[in-house]
Amino acid sequence: MKMTSKDGVLLKPNDRIIFGTHCVFLFKDPSKPETSCSIPDTDSEPITWENVQMERSNIEDASNKQAQEE
Numbered sequence: 001m002k003m004t005s006k007d008g009v010l011l012k013p014n015d016r017i018i019f020g021t022h023c024v025f026l027f028k029d030p031s032k033p034e035t036s037c038s039i040p041d042t043d044s045e046p047i048t049w050e051n052v053q054m055e056r057s058n059i060e061d062a063s064n065k066q067a068q069e070e
Contacts, residue, residue, distance in 0.1 A: 013037040016052045024052050 003009070011017075014037045017025040026049060041047045 014039045014041050014047045016055065018052075018056050024049060024056060026052050 011027045011029075013027065013029045013032045015027045017027065019025075026047060039047060
């Protein structure tokens with residue numbers, strides 16, 4: 001979700017926060033149950049900084065492609 005106001009947002013485990021193009025934070029909260037996560041974090045497919053960077057890159061590429069088509 002892109003922030004469009006200064007209102008607060010309640011984070012869930014595995015939410016990603018991206019500032020600009022290189023500042024990426026992955027929110028973890030081991031006290032919360034797995035079911036409350038925005039994206040499951042499993043042993044076979046853990047959510048890592050690298051996953052978040054790839055996701056950011058894919059979103060940016062899609063945005064650039066849409067802008068070129070307009």
